[in-house]
Amino acid sequence: MTVLTTAPSGRSAGGGHDPEAPMIEAVDVGKRFGSVPALESVSLRVPRGSILGLLGHNGAGKTTLVNVLTAMQPASSGTARVAGFDVATRPKEVRKRIGLTGQFAAVDEQISGRDNLVMLARLLGADSARAKARADELLEAFDLTGAAARRAKTYSGGMRRRLDLAACLVGNPEVIFLDEPTTGLDPSSRMAMWEIVERLVAEGTTVLLTTQYLDEADRLADTITVLSAGSVVASGTAAELKAQVGQRTVTVVPEPGSDPEAGCAALRRSGFDPSVGRDGTAIITPIDASRDTATVIRALDEAGIEPAELAFGEPTLDDVYLALARRARAA
Amino acid sequence: MTATVPTEPGTREPSATEPAQRWDGSSVVTQIAVLTARSLRAFAGDPGLVLIGLIQPVMTLFVFTQIFTNFALAANLPAGTEYLDFLMPAVLVNHVVQTSSQTGIGLVEDLRNGIVARLRSMPIMPSSLLLARSTSDLIRSAIQVVLILVMAWGVLGYSPAGGFAGTVLSALLTLGVGSALSWAFLAMGATMRRTEPMQNISVLVMVPLMFISSAFVPIEELPDWLEFVARINPLTYAVDASRAVALGLDGTYLVAPSLFISLAVAVVSAFIAIRGFRKPL
Numbered sequence: 180m181t182v183l184t185t186a187p188s189g190r191s192a193g194g195g196h197d198p199e200a201p202m203i204e205a206v207d208v209g210k211r212f213g214s215v216p217a218l219e220s221v222s223l224r225v226p227r228g229s230i231l232g233l234l235g236h237n238g239a240g241k242t243t244l245v246n247v248l249t250a251m252q253p254a255s256s257g258t259a260r261v262a263g264f265d266v267a268t269r270p271k272e273v274r275k276r277i278g279l280t281g282q283f284a285a286v287d288e289q290i291s292g293r294d295n296l297v298m299l300a301r302l303l304g305a306d307s308a309r310a311k312a313r314a315d316e317l318l319e320a321f322d323l324t325g326a327a328a329r330r331a332k333t334y335s336g337g338m339r340r341r342l343d344l345a346a347c348l349v350g351n352p353e354v355i356f357l358d359e360p361t362t363g364l365d366p367s368s369r370m371a372m373w374e375i376v377e378r379l380v381a382e383g384t385t386v387l388l389t390t391q392y393l394d395e396a397d398r399l400a401d402t403i404t405v406l407s408a409g410s411v412v413a414s415g416t417a418a419e420l421k422a423q424v425g426q427r428t429v430t431v432v433p434e435p436g437s438d439p440e441a442g443c444a445a446l447r448r449s450g451f452d453p454s455v456g457r458d459g460t461a462i463i464t465p466i467d468a469s470r471d472t473a474t475v476i477r478a479l480d481e482a483g484i485e486p487a488e489l490a491f492g493e494p495t496l497d498d499v500y501l502a503l504a505r506r507a508r509a510a
Numbered sequence: 511m512t513a514t515v516p517t518e519p520g521t522r523e524p525s526a527t528e529p530a531q532r533w534d535g536s537s538v539v540t541q542i543a544v545l546t547a548r549s550l551r552a553f554a555g556d557p558g559l560v561l562i563g564l565i566q567p568v569m570t571l572f573v574f575t576q577i578f579t580n581f582a583l584a585a586n587l588p589a590g591t592e593y594l595d596f597l598m599p600a601v602l603v604n605h606v607v608q609t610s611s612q613t614g615i616g617l618v619e620d621l622r623n624g625i626v627a628r629l630r631s632m633p634i635m636p637s638s639l640l641l642a643r644s645t646s647d648l649i650r651s652a653i654q655v656v657l658i659l660v661m662a663w664g665v666l667g668y669s670p671a672g673g674f675a676g677t678v679l680s681a682l683l684t685l686g687v688g689s690a691l692s693w694a695f696l697a698m699g700a701t702m703r704r705t706e707p708m709q710n711i712s713v714l715v716m717v718p719l720m721f722i723s724s725a726f727v728p729i730e731e732l733p734d735w736l737e738f739v740a741r742i743n744p745l746t747y748a749v750d751a752s753r754a755v756a757l758g759l760d761g762t763y764l765v766a767p768s769l770f771i772s773l774a775v776a777v778v779s780a781f782i783a784i785r786g787f788r789k790p791l
Contacts, residue, residue, distance in 0.1 A: 285624025304533030
């Protein structure tokens with residue numbers, strides 16, 4: 180039995196929705212506030228049961244995009260479909276199928292955790308008995324049973340976020356939007372949140388997650404879209420993004436007594452662009468593909484340099500983000 | 511955390527035994543009822559608020575009656591009317607007006623703490639929350655009005671000439687006025703979205719409205735210019751109408767105009783409130 184969600188599998192969404200079609204699809208979405216553009220021609224696709232990480236700094240347009248996709252604000256241009264329904268023309272159908280957790284835990288602090296969940300289930304159309312059953316189920320799944328009767332005001336930050344996430348799952352949404360779900364959480368609460376998100380996706384839920392944390396996107400997201408100043412500046416898997424921006428490097432530390440400069444000269448003759456590391460011994464060579472490694476070793480060998488240590492450098496998502504941000508500023 | 515993950519991705523039955531748990535939305539009446547219950551529960555669950563809610567009517571009643579009764583105003587009161595009788599309808603109106611000003615503050619809190627954002631992402635009518643806020647405050651006011659009347663009757667011997675029926679009708683009229691004003695405060699909350707200016711404005715508006723009216727003294731007692739202001743003050747009509755009904759005096763013809771003014775205030779305010787509430791957070 181599945182507690183968190185029962186909706187997505189074996190049940191076709193309304194509107195003649197094709198199960199293979201993306202659960203979230205934005206095509207050229209633009210949004211202007213007066214004359215200020217907040218989003219410009221944003222397109223993205225999120226297949227069923229996957230996580231899209233929407234990465235960007237404050238003011239990049241992440242929350243505006245979430246607002247458009249959750250039918251809270253109309254787009255100024257372009258179209259968006261969520262769970263098979265157009266957000267502009269069928270907002271109510273969209274709202275029946277989504278869950279949203281905003282940047283701040285949106286729970287009613289004045290009433291108990293259980294009352295919060297019961298209230299939401301009732302608003303979604305459950306009768307009193309079903310609403311209570313659903314609330315208890317979620318409280319159990321989110322480890323909040325002990326605090327169920329307490330006012331949400333007394334909850335810790337992590338508990339509040341868990342209640343908030345439980346709140347967005349009350350109606351068994353097919354798609355959930357998590358807007359910076361771990362901002363301000365301590366490390367263990369963050370880990371707990373990540374595990375919950377992974378569990379939801381394993382159960383078939385589609386997730387759009389916005390984050391400023393690169394490790395979070397790297398860990399959770401199947402694909403990542405980087406937003407900067409309202410535009411998509413990059414998208415792809417974490418590996419693709421890393422390949423796109425930062426280059427991989429191979430670092431060779433020669434046996435003591437070798438002259439690294441001689442090695443560099445040999446590598447340049449083979450068409451590489453090596454440099455000597457700050458310690459004065461390591462030879463660092465950017466490479467395009469794994470097979471270049473063999474060429475590098477062979478060239479060094481021919482120059483009489485024996486490698487004592489060999490290391491590969493992968494760019495981190497931080498490098499990707501900084502490089503893209505630099506590029507966006509320069510443009 | 512109790513794991514509820516299916517052991518293998520493919521093992522999940524397409525919910526033949528479990529009923530599909532997507533509900534198809536609730537009626538507007540349910541929405542309002544659920545959200546009203548939520549406001550009342552938040553109030554009832556807070557001992558501090560309940561205590562203040564109980565003390566406030568007592569304060570209103572005793573402070574006003576004890577202070578004002580000592581003024582020698584009896585000369586201008588309608589024949590056979592004690593000052594307590596004269597004052598009671600105004601005490602009720604004043605109290606209901608005070609309570610209604612809190613409706614707007616509650617709405618601003620909802621706008622700020624994320625509840626409104628959550629409700630907007632759900633398939634419900636956005637103005638349900640406004641209607642619920644207004645309804646829950648009406649219920650709170652009604653309970654407090656009953657408390658004040660019972661205390662006035664039991665402790666101070668309030669026994670107006672209009673009898674039980676007159677008292678009930680006058681209380682209903684008062685609640686109608688309060689409800690209309692609560693919409694004005696909801697409109698303020700939905701458009702301003704900040705509590706501090708709202709509190710300042712409500713004091714700035716409500717103090718003159720209450721005091722430059724027929725609420726606490728017969729308006730003939732006021733200086734000429736204040737008397738003029740009092741005569742055009744809509745609250746004067748509300749208080750006079752409520753008083754006429756409770757005390758069985760002439761002036762019941764004022765009931766219709768006060769209801770009309772209240773309705774007009776409510777309709778215009780509701781329009782502004784709904785429009786303001788729609789704006790992005």
